[in-house]
Amino acid sequence: MDYRESIGSLNDPNRPSTIIRLHDRDDVEQWKGVKRYVYFLAPFLILIDVALYLAYLGFRLYCNIQVQRTTGISAGAAWIFFGVEFLITIPYLMNNCWAMFALKTRNRPRLRLVGHRELPTIDVLITCCKEDNDVIMDTVRATCDQDYPMERFRVTVLDDGNSVKLRQLVHEARRTWPNLMYMSREKKPGVPHHFKAGNLNYGLEQITFLPGGSGEFVAALDADMIPEPHWLRAVLPHLLSDHKVAMACPPQLFYNTPRSDPLGQSLDFFVHVTEPIKDTLGAAWCTGSGYICRRTALDDIGAIPTGGIAEDVATSNLFIGKGWTTAYVHEPLQFGTVPDDFSGHLKQRTRWAIGTVENAISVNFYLWGSKIKHMTTGVRLSSFVIAILSFYPLLLTVSIFAIPVILILGRPLVVFTSENQLRWLIRAAFATVISRRIVEFILYIPSGYHTGQRYARYQIWMAPYLALALFRAFLLPKWLGGAAAPFKPTGSLGSPLNERDAASRKGMIYRLFSVLIQCQAIFHLLFVYFAITGAVIATYKCFIIERGTSRILRYLITYTWWPPVTWIFLASSIWTPIAYAINPPTVPDREELLNRDPDTGIAHPREVAKRIGFGAQAAWFELEYTITTLYTCLCFAATFFLF
Structure with missing residues (x-):
């Protein structure tokens, strides 16, 4: 049902503004019914899983x-x-310890601000810098078309690209929406401009000089994020109903994500699992777009913090550290676009990783300091764990690249002194695998099981890129090439690969060269080559050295095929960039993903575009995962009659 139909007469122009409660939970659309009750088991199953894994490692x-x-x-x-x-x-x-916070019930309701009289004033800032004008104007038109009285909100386009064409388009749109403004700041050579944070601060300063001054609230949107018509009326109530809330933010969702999401570009795991748990602790982070802030709170922290590349997280930290609170509105209220090329995705994610660590360092990893004076213990603990986990790619990369070395050495992966020890080692491995799978099924309920699996694989294949970026930014001295910069492909990509456009994408050889050499996925290829080579050699040697079914199976399991055959999962995950280069997904033209009003030009994503399609890659990964799980079960069964 359309939002405006569902509210009906409550938005009568003569009705005073008020807040109504549409539902006891803001995430009622994401997951409901029996799944919600099953999810309550997650913390207890995590405890069991951790205990089993520690017991397994102890026995090893x-x-x-x-x-x-x-x-x-x-x-x-x-x-x-x-x-x-x-x-x-x-x-x-x-x-897993952090996920235990799921024990705490999150009770944020779905609210709506209805009526037209006495509504608060809002300034909406749209930041852009050389994005496609059509993309920017779709965001502008959808923002101006908010179900909110035009005289109570103002939309300002903050153009850091100083585009003459965009300026012209905005001025033309003002004929329909007189509350629309255009601004572009002067960038002086040699003077730091602080990127998006500087652009926002320029806008915050300039709107105070406009007629009526700054609004009571300030909202921000990225250039490609199309808000739903009820965005303002859905987010504002969370600020109006609690005067300690400095900022309320909805999730970032996307409408051009390829089928199967091969690169793990959606943020579904973060927005549906991680952020709600953080919200229960009062530690919700700004999601970067679609958020609304109280102007007095922004003034209290001295505007948007500069000096880092993750101003959204830094702003959240300063709010909470000053004694304000933040709110996560778990409702689909904005839809944007993911990078449509491989190198763009790498640049985005390495920038996020560096920014997260930069912010953690600036507040002493949330342990002490004046900036976090008013943070509660729960908020500090949650933020500390996430900050430390940001270094996870360093450990994971070292671990991953040790696997081919082990296989090529041709030595046993697991050793034991007796047949009985071997049997219990296999049984312990089986217990950890089954418990892990059960936890995954339940923990991934809010985001969807396949989304969780994509996230797990994404962590593996992205680990080398993130590890290199973190190493250069925080460990490597500047005189040796250290720099806090996101990933950049070596050489020049020349012209775009257009890899997701079936009609204009570059040939396979060009794509492979770009991904393997310029985007450095050659290391991924080498990992897969040496892992498979080592496994094949070790398997071949087994049939030469050993005789008898029982001895051959024992050799195979302990030298190469130890359940759940981790090297297969790692190799298939690490192969992702190469598979993407060979067979990139085809995504329809952006216009085909939108419903556009032919008269006003206002566009919103089609419902089918808001969902990630289930494709062949997801099916293949699940088949592989199922086979290795069944293999683990067979090894467990074999301990009762073969070993």
């Missing part, structure tokens, strides 16, 4: 020590493999 450690004591031989490969599992465990345990 015991077996390694026993073998060395009884034989006097160092089990080198087994120790490396144990080290890999241990390194991965540290962030895994921290992440």
Whole structure:
């Protein structure tokens, strides 16, 4: 049902403004029914899963020590493999401990501000810098078309690209929407302009000089984020109903995500799992677009903080540290676009990773300091864990690239002193695999199971890129090339690859060269090559060295195919950039994803475009995951009659 139909006569022009409660939960559309009750089991199952995994690692450690004591031989490969599992465990345990906050019930209702009289004034700032004019104007028109009295809100386009054409388009649109403004600041050579934060601060300063001064509230939108007609009426009530709330923000959702989302570009796991948990602790971060701030709160923190590349997180930290609170409105209220090229995606995500760590360092990892004086213990703990997990790619990359080394060494991954130890090692591995799968099914409920799986694979193949960016930004001295800059492809990409346009995309050879060489995925290719080569050699040697079914199976399992065959999952995940270059997804032209009013030109994403389609890649990954899980079950069964 259309929003305006559902509210009906409540928005009578003569009705005083008031807040109504549409539902007890703001995320009623995302997940409901029995799934919500099953989700309550997640924290308890996480506890069991962590306990099982620690027991498994403890038993592995015991077996390694026993073998060395009884034989006097160092089990080198087994120790490396144990080290890999241990390194991965540290962030895994921290992440699970943080997920335990799901125990706390989140009770944020779905609210609406109705009526037309006595509504608060709002300034909406749209930041842009050389984006496509059609994209910007779609955001501008949808923002001006808000279900909100025109005289009570003002829309200002902050153009950091100083585009003559965009200025002209905005002035033409003013004929329909006189509350629309255009501004572009002067950038003086040698003077830091602080990118988006500087652009926002320029807008915050300039709107105070406009007739009527600044609005009571200030909202911000990215250039490509198309707001729903009820965006303002949905977010504002959370600020009006609690005067301690400095900022309320909805999730960033997208309408051009390819089928299967091969690069993991959607933020569904973050916006549907991570951010709601943070909200329960009063630690919700600004999502970067679609948020609304109280002007007095912005003045209290001295405007948008500059000096970093993640001004949204920094702003959230300053609000909470000053004693204000933030609110996460878990409702689909804006839809934008993901980068439509591989290098653009890498640049975006490495920038986010660097910005998150920069902000953590600026507030002493949320442990002490005047900037976070009023943060509660829960907020500090939550933010600290997320900050530390930002370094996860460094550990994960080291762990990942140790796997091919172990396989090529041709040494046993797991050692034991007796058949009985081997049986219990396999049973312990089986228990951890099954418990992990159960936790995944339940923990991923809010975002969707396949979204969670994509996120898990994304963490693996993106780890080398993020690790390199973090290493250069925070560990490598400047005189050796250290720099806090996002990923940049080597050389020049020349012209765009247009990889998602079936008619104009570059040929496969050009795409492979770009991804493997310029985007440095050659390391991903080498990992897959050496992992498979090592596995094949170790498997081949087994049939030469051993005789008898039981001995062959024991050799295979302990040298190469230890359940759940982690190297297969890693290799298939690491292969993602190469698979993308070989067979990139086809995405319809942007116009085909929109419903556009032929008279006004106002466009909103089609309903089908708001959902991520299930494609062949997702099906293939799930088949692979299912097969390795079944293999683990067979190994478990074999402990009762073969070993």
